[in-house]
Amino acid sequence: HDFGPGEGLAPLALPAARAAGCPFDPAPGVERARREEPVTRATLWDGSSCWLVTRHQDVREVLGDPRFSADASRPGFPFLTAGARELATSTPTFIRRDDPEHARLRRMLTADFMVKKVEAMRPEVQRLTDGLLDRMTTGRSSADLVAEFALPLPSLVICLLLGVPYDDHEFFQDRSRLLLSLHSTAEEVRTAGDELQHYLSRLAEAKRREPDNGIVSRLVARDDLDSEEVASMGRLLLIAGHETTANMTALSTLALLRNPDQLARLRADPSLIKGAVEELLRYLSIIHNGLPRIADEDVTIGGRTIRAGEGVLCTLNSANRDEDVFPGGEGLDIGRDARRHVAFGFGVHQCLGQPLARVELQIAVETLLRRLPGLRLAIPFEDVPFRHDMGIYGVHALPVAW
Numbered sequence: 001h002d003f004g005p006g007e008g009l010a011p012l013a014l015p016a017a018r019a020a021g022c023p024f025d026p027a028p029g030v031e032r033a034r035r036e037e038p039v040t041r042a043t044l045w046d047g048s049s050c051w052l053v054t055r056h057q058d059v060r061e062v063l064g065d066p067r068f069s070a071d072a073s074r075p076g077f078p079f080l081t082a083g084a085r086e087l088a089t090s091t092p093t094f095i096r097r098d099d100p101e102h103a104r105l106r107r108m109l110t111a112d113f114m115v116k117k118v119e120a121m122r123p124e125v126q127r128l129t130d131g132l133l134d135r136m137t138t139g140r141s142s143a144d145l146v147a148e149f150a151l152p153l154p155s156l157v158i159c160l161l162l163g164v165p166y167d168d169h170e171f172f173q174d175r176s177r178l179l180l181s182l183h184s185t186a187e188e189v190r191t192a193g194d195e196l197q198h199y200l201s202r203l204a205e206a207k208r209r210e211p212d213n214g215i216v217s218r219l220v221a222r223d224d225l226d227s228e229e230v231a232s233m234g235r236l237l238l239i240a241g242h243e244t245t246a247n248m249t250a251l252s253t254l255a256l257l258r259n260p261d262q263l264a265r266l267r268a269d270p271s272l273i274k275g276a277v278e279e280l281l282r283y284l285s286i287i288h289n290g291l292p293r294i295a296d297e298d299v300t301i302g303g304r305t306i307r308a309g310e311g312v313l314c315t316l317n318s319a320n321r322d323e324d325v326f327p328g329g330e331g332l333d334i335g336r337d338a339r340r341h342v343a344f345g346f347g348v349h350q351c352l353g354q355p356l357a358r359v360e361l362q363i364a365v366e367t368l369l370r371r372l373p374g375l376r377l378a379i380p381f382e383d384v385p386f387r388h389d390m391g392i393y394g395v396h397a398l399p400v401a402w
């Protein structure tokens with residue numbers, strides 16, 4: 001249905017507030033849009049407006065259609081904050097470029113994240129997981145699961161893959177936090193981005209002199225990339241590689257603790273873990289603010305015409321709750337076939353690291369539940385600090401006891 005002028009919902013101000021709603025659910029305004037006006041108008045921090053696309057089918061259409069560009073340098077490209085604009089435009093990487101340039105750069109990394117390659121890393125990921133849990137639990141009965149487990153695990157893994165010294169984790173985790181905070185100013189994002197870029201350029205130079213088996217070293221050896229490009233790609237992988245999985249791990253643990261029937265089911269039958277992780281990805285959809293695109297031509301989506309030059313945000317969390325695809329989707333059901341979820345996006349930019357994220361999540365959640373049968377939240381649920389202020393959703397800390 002097409003709404004004429006003056007009809008339909010008032011434009012939704014983004015980022016949409018979750019307010020009093022359930023912290024695992026999409027913001028009420030986004031859910032309402034999906035039910036009542038699935039392709040709707042929204043307004044952004046700078047007073048500009050864009051389209052919000054909220055249904056599963058429509059999100060896949062936009063993300064799968066080359067007439068929608070991911071090139072953040074185009075006038076009218078939608079950004080959630082001034083900081084997000086700074087991040088996407090200052091040192092652009094292939095996530096915000098279009099084919100053929102996007103494909104050229106992405107192809108340099110596909111072998112590293114292929115299912116077969118990543119599956120072979122299971123023993124190493126398991127060893128790191130057990131090591132962290134040994135350290136966390138020895139002589140203690142409580143800890144912050146984010147600081148001691150959920151964050152260090154993917155951080156260690158991506159450092160190993162890239163050839164980045166994990167000893168520098170405080171430096172790059174601090175900078176990542178600033179880059180992803182919805183409260184950072186453009187200035188703060190620029191400084192943090194420059195510092196990370198500089199760090200990775202220096203690392204790239206060091207690898208040129210002393211090569212190792214890591215991805216940075218391999219990229220440096222190519223003659224079709226300069227050190228700045230290597231640093232940009234390294235930066236993307238470093239941030240995407242640990243912030244996302246870390247938040248999924250902590251939020252998944254919390255969601256299971258809040259759904260004791262599902263937790264009991266998974267404990268009783270650990271072979272459900274793969275499906276459970278897919279369902280948690282669907283249910284939690286941590287990239288919750290919408291993937292940005294801009295229309296190159298007029299395109300009709302869900303009955304509405306999106307004009308050339310207009311920005312679009314595709315909300316993955318609302319798409320993943322779409323009742324037409326996931327009946328009863330507002331609830332967590334680890335036995336559900338959730339494989340059609342779009343938590344990793346869709347189309348040519350679909351997450352490069354998803355095989356790695358899956359292996360990490362499966363091992364982290366399975367091992368945590370197996371080793372800590374008495375795992376419980378150590379603070380009232382109402383006091384859990386959710387990341388309403390961040391581009392990647394999750395919890396800032398998760399005090400647990402066992």
Ligand code: HEM
Pocket residue numbers: 070094095096106158236237238240241242244245248286287291292343344345346348349350351352353354356357
């Ligand atoms: C892209 C989600 C883990 C690397 C994406 C996109 C999403 C996403 C939604 C699409 C962005 C867009 O189309 O605009 C997630 C989630 C993760 C996760 C939910 C964990 C649970 C990882 C990991 C890595 C990674 C572990 C590893 C190194 C990337 C890269 C891209 C990407 C490089 C850009 C791909 C491209 O533009 O072609 N991710 N990600 N991600 N992700 Fe992930």
